[in-house]
Amino acid sequence: MKKIFLMLAVTIFITLVTASALASTYLANTKSGIFHYSDCRTIKYPNAAHFVPYESRQACIDDGYRPCQKCEP
Ligand SMILES: [Zn+2]
Numbered sequence: 001m002k003k004i005f006l007m008l009a010v011t012i013f014i015t016l017v018t019a020s021a022l023a024s025t026y027l028a029n030t031k032s033g034i035f036h037y038s039d040c041r042t043i044k045y046p047n048a049a050h051f052v053p054y055e056s057r058q059a060c061i062d063d064g065y066r067p068c069q070k071c072e073p
Helices: 002-023 057-062
Strands: 026-029 034-037 051-054
Touching: 026 057, 051 057
Parallel strands: none
Antiparallel strands: 026 034, 026 051
């Protein structure tokens, strides 16, 4: 019985870590000069070559990107 609880706890932990990692990531579009939340609905192909991942909003702005008007990062 203990094993099941442990596995459940580990699964929840991994899910939370993954979710927060995604939520804190921004994607900058080098073609448009606009940055988005990584889950913005306007991004159809987040793995495309012209998207650059950023860890912070300020880093995007420092590099000259403007925030998306849809997801408002
Ligand atoms: Zn967006």
